[in-house]
Amino acid sequence: MPVATLKPINDVPLTRPILYAALQDLSTRLLAAFGHQVRLIVHGGAVMVMHPELNHRYKTQDIDYIHRAFVAHYHKLGDYGAEQRLRACIAGTAHQLGLGADWMNDHADVALPMATDTYGRKYDPISAATLSVDDNVFFSAPGLQLLRVPWVWAFALKFVRYQKDDPQDIVAMLRLGEKERKMRWDRRHLEKWVTEYCWPMGYAAYHEQMLDELRRRMRHAIKTAIAMTPPPAPGFPQPNAYYGAPRHQGSQTTHTPPAPPFPQPITRSRSHAHIPTHAQVPTHAHVPTHAYVPSPVLPARTRNGTPYPTVKDLPMTYKPSTHAATPWWMQEDYSPPVCPR
Numbered sequence: 001m002p003v004a005t006l007k008p009i010n011d012v013p014l015t016r017p018i019l020y021a022a023l024q025d026l027s028t029r030l031l032a033a034f035g036h037q038v039r040l041i042v043h044g045g046a047v048m049v050m051h052p053e054l055n056h057r058y059k060t061q062d063i064d065y066i067h068r069a070f071v072a073h074y075h076k077l078g079d080y081g082a083e084q085r086l087r088a089c090i091a092g093t094a095h096q097l098g099l100g101a102d103w104m105n106d107h108a109d110v111a112l113p114m115a116t117d118t119y120g121r122k123y124d125p126i127s128a129a130t131l132s133v134d135d136n137v138f139f140s141a142p143g144l145q146l147l148r149v150p151w152v153w154a155f156a157l158k159f160v161r162y163q164k165d166d167p168q169d170i171v172a173m174l175r176l177g178e179k180e181r182k183m184r185w186d187r188r189h190l191e192k193w194v195t196e197y198c199w200p201m202g203y204a205a206y207h208e209q210m211l212d213e214l215r216r217r218m219r220h221a222i223k224t225a226i227a228m229t230p231p232p233a234p235g236f237p238q239p240n241a242y243y244g245a246p247r248h249q250g251s252q253t254t255h256t257p258p259a260p261p262f263p264q265p266i267t268r269s270r271s272h273a274h275i276p277t278h279a280q281v282p283t284h285a286h287v288p289t290h291a292y293v294p295s296p297v298l299p300a301r302t303r304n305g306t307p308y309p310t311v312k313d314l315p316m317t318y319k320p321s322t323h324a325a326t327p328w329w330m331q332e333d334y335s336p337p338v339c340p341r
Contacts, residue, residue, distance in 0.1 A: 010100025029089040031143030067106030069127035156198040
């Protein structure tokens with residue numbers, strides 16, 4: 001059936017059962033058209049509805065996929081008719097289930113960033129990041145496999161728009177980070193994670209007003225997530241700001257290993273052996289003046305019989321807390337103390 005005879009805009013709410021039915025039908029058509037499983041990269045509301053750990057939304061209006069990644073993959077294989085076959089299969093499913101022509105679309109591709117590697121070649125950073133992780137398959141059938149973009153990119157794309165369902169989607173992802181990684185978010189670490197790993201979004205060119213708006217959105221999302229979460233137990237781990245991110249060396253940019261699904265929490269350990277070399281906390285890292293790290297317990301006397309100095313004998317180089325009435329997880333400028341080695 002020609003695409004022109006379909007409704008241009010989908011007005012059927014895509015709930016989880018309807019999404020599964022549509023994707024199963026599309027899988028059957030793709031298997032017949034291609035003879036193998038077709039892989040697509042998806043972002044947006046469909047991931048929120050179909051993810052088993054996210055239950056805050058029950059419907060979406062469409063499925064956003066990255067069409068340019070699909071075309072680039074098949075062009076490398078020498079198949080220049082794959083695009084037409086894919087669109088025909090999508091239209092066939094729309095006709096079969098009475099959906100609009102845009103029930104699965106690539107309208108967002110024009111707004112997605114591109115990047116340049118060290119050799120001056122352009123590439124799709126979102127697709128590259130998606131294909132570098134192994135645990136992002138959220139739908140698989142004989143003719144179709146859907147991969148979701150990494151969480152850090154999901155945050156970045158939704159913070160840029162921050163309309164309609166974006167705020168509640170971000171809150172749900174923040175709470176998922178709390179559940180999976182025992183995270184307790186704060187604006188500085190969230191901003192560092194998103195802006196450094198998703199640098200192709202052009203954060204370096206943001207003027208002050210744009211940065212203020214981004215930070216306002218982050219604070220709003222974090223406060224909303226905290227309001228929906230019980231207060232943490234004492235000693236709850238904080239997010240670690242030292243994660244894989246692009247590093248600039250002269251005129252070239254090198255990439256560290258892909259970012260984890262969520263930033264790893266700081267582990268209070270005397271050894272840095274568990275932290276990658278590029279992510280080790282420097283020994284001269286700043287300890288905030290309002291935080292005091294007690295000295296380790298020492299024996300009563302040294303080998304020659306002289307007593308060790310006690311804590312009272314040591315100079316007190318910190319100032320009293322200025323946030324005594326504010327819980328630490330609500331302090332925007334909180335920075336976890338670095339344990340002495």
